[in-house]
């Protein structure tokens with residue numbers, strides 16, 4: 759069983775958003791597998807840490823890209839959407855600092871295990887309407903050219 763499935767996410771018409779979400783699901787499920795292996799064999803810590811670092815980089819890039827698109831196309835609810843990202847990032851940063859500064863890898867693993875719930879709700883209720891707006895704006899832009 760995977761931690762999260764692509765089918766739980768609303769399919770978005772903005773391709774780069776959809777691809778990013780699918781990649782994030784993939785990374786989360788890879789972390790899940792590595793965390794299980796690590797729980798049985800502590801020497802696997804390096805592989806798990808590498809994947810966690812990839813997840814951090816991916817989340818930051820994921821949010822930054824959506825924010826860039828929202829600014830580019832004047833999305834009216836930009837502040838609300840960005841605030842949601844910032845709140846998630848501040849919790850993530852807290853878990854990362856527990857891990858990096860105090861060697862508490864459990865904090866970040868727990869965060870990762872809780873994150874699908876947030877991600878599914880965020881994508882289906884915040885990213886989906888954003889993608890609808892962006893899709894319309896992008897179509898208009900094409901017409902004007």
Ligand SMILES: [Fe+2]
Pocket residue numbers: 775779820824881885
């Ligand atoms: Fe997203």
Ligand SMILES: [Fe+2]
Pocket residue numbers: 821824839843880884885
């Ligand atoms: Fe988002």
